[in-house]
Structure formats: structure tokens, C-alpha cells
Amino acid sequence: GENVEQHPSTLSVQEGDSAVIKCTYSDSASNYFPWYKQELGKRPQLIIDIRSNVGEKKDQRIAVTLNKTAKHFSLHITETQPEDSAVYFCAASIKWSTLGRLYFGRGTQLTVWP
Amino acid sequence: NAGVTQTPKFQVLKTGQSMTLQCAQDMNHNSMYWYRQDPGMGLRLIYYSASEGTTDKGEVPNGYNVSRLNKREFSLRLESAAPSQTSVYFCASMDPRADRAPNYGYTFGSGTRLTVV
Numbered sequence: 001g002e003n004v005e006q007h008p009s010t011l012s013v014q015e016g017d018s019a020v021i022k023c024t025y026s027d028s029a030s031n032y033f034p035w036y037k038q039e040l041g042k043r044p045q046l047i048i049d050i051r052s053n054v055g056e057k058k059d060q061r062i063a064v065t066l067n068k069t070a071k072h073f074s075l076h077i078t079e080t081q082p083e084d085s086a087v088y089f090c091a092a093s094i095k096w097s098t099l100g101r102l103y104f105g106r107g108t109q110l111t112v113w114p
Numbered sequence: 115n116a117g118v119t120q121t122p123k124f125q126v127l128k129t130g131q132s133m134t135l136q137c138a139q140d141m142n143h144n145s146m147y148w149y150r151q152d153p154g155m156g157l158r159l160i161y162y163s164a165s166e167g168t169t170d171k172g173e174v175p176n177g178y179n180v181s182r183l184n185k186r187e188f189s190l191r192l193e194s195a196a197p198s199q200t201s202v203y204f205c206a207s208m209d210p211r212a213d214r215a216p217n218y219g220y221t222f223g224s225g226t227r228l229t230v231v
Contacts, residue, residue, distance in 0.1 A: 006156075009154070034219045034220075036220075043222040043223065043224050044204070044220075046220070049219060089156060089157065100145050102219070104156050104157040105156060106154065106156035107154075107156045
């Protein structure tokens with residue numbers, strides 16, 4: 001099955017700085033890559049996703065990039081704010097499969113210091 | 115539109131006790147999933163169901179059973195709870211074929227925090 005590796009496991013940045021989280025995947029058939037944010041005590045929530053026919057996608061201060069050849073994708077958060085502090089999970093799946101199962105990375109604890 | 119509803123939110127069990135975690139979704143999704151979340155381990159799949167009446171094992175199925183009684187409901191049962199099953203459990207649902215839906219991907223329930231003593 002798919003194997004998703006995520007780094008770093010913890011990340012501390014100063015407010016206003018940028019944060020980058022990187023993930024790699026093993027199955028070249030994977031074609032859908034979502035990112036989830038989980039605040040303390042809450043459920044994971046989708047913040048952005050990218051599909052394999054796109055190399056980059058932006059939504060205000062967050063962006064994702066995908067390199068299919070190298071099988072890695074990254075989350076970029078610019079102008080970080082304290083409310084960005086959370087655990088972030090990357091995931092990969094094969095879209096159009098009947099199951100749609102997501103394979104998750106182990107998560108990155110992002111702390112933004114004011 | 116409630117999304118994915120999980121009950122209970124918190125539970126404390128003694129070793130050897132049994133219980134069922136309930137999950138229901140009102141989004142007409144075909145696929146449903148049970149995950150457990152432990153510190154540093156991310157989200158690990160316990161069982162999943164691609165449609166009503168079908169279930170399959172995920173990464174960590176030992177000690178659990180599931181039932182997909184209808185399209186809406188997917189329950190997780192611990193027959194004889196062990197301290198190693200202390201975790202936060204999340205149910206999720208998805209329609210893998212809804213490619214053009216604005217929120218394609220998992221919708222998670224609010225979670226069940228289970229402690230086995």
C-alpha cells in the first residue's frame with residue numbers, strides 16, 4: 001500500500017515568518033493530496049488539496065506544491081499567525097478508486113510564537 | 115445538515131469491558147472509515163467500508179469489529195477493551211466519486227476520547 005512520510009514532526013516559527021512542511025509518497029498511482037489542520041481537541045479539517053494534474057495551488061496565505069516525478073508535496077504557510085498553531089497532516093490517495101482511502105503522514109506540530 | 119456525528123464524546127472503560135462507538139453521516143456518502151489517533155502516530159486506519167454491507171480491515175484491526183448496517187451508520191465495537199486501546203477515535207466519511215464537489219475528501223466526526231483502565 002501507499003506510504004506517506006512527513007517532516008518535520010515539530011516546527012516552531014516566529015509570527016510573520018514562513019513555515020514549510022514536506023511529505024513524500026511511495027505509490028506513483030496516487031493522484032490526490034489533501035492537507036488537514038487539527039487544532040487541540042478538535043477534529044482534523046481540510047484546509048487545501050491538490051490533484052496530480054496541477055503543480056501548485058494557492059489559497060490566501062497557504063499554498064501547496066506537488067512534484068510528481070520526485071513523489072513529494074509540500075505545504076507553505078506565509079505570514080504565520082498564532083492561530084496557525086496546530087497539527088498539520090498530509091495525505092495521499094488514488095482518486096476515482098471505489099474506496100477513496102486516504103493514507104496519512106504522522107503529522108507536524110506547528111507552533112507560532114507571537 | 116449535521117455532517118458526521120459520533121457518540122459518545124468521552125468514555126472510560128475497565129479492562130475487559132465492551133462497548134460500541136457509534137457513527138452516523140447524513141451526506142449520502144458511500145465510504146466510511148474508523149481511525150485511531152495516538153500521539154506521534156498520526157491517524158491509523160482500523161476498518162473501512164466502501165458501501166453498505168461491506169467492510170475491510172485497515173492497518174490496525176486487531177481487537178475491533180465493525181458493522182455497516184445501512185448507508186448512514188458505521189459502528190466500531192471493542193469486545194474486550196485493553197489499555198492499549200486508549201486513544202482518540204475518529205469516524206470519517208467520503209464520496210470517492212464526487213470529484214467535482216467543493217469539499218472532496220474526508221469529513222471527520224468530532225471524535226471519541228476513550229480511556230481503558
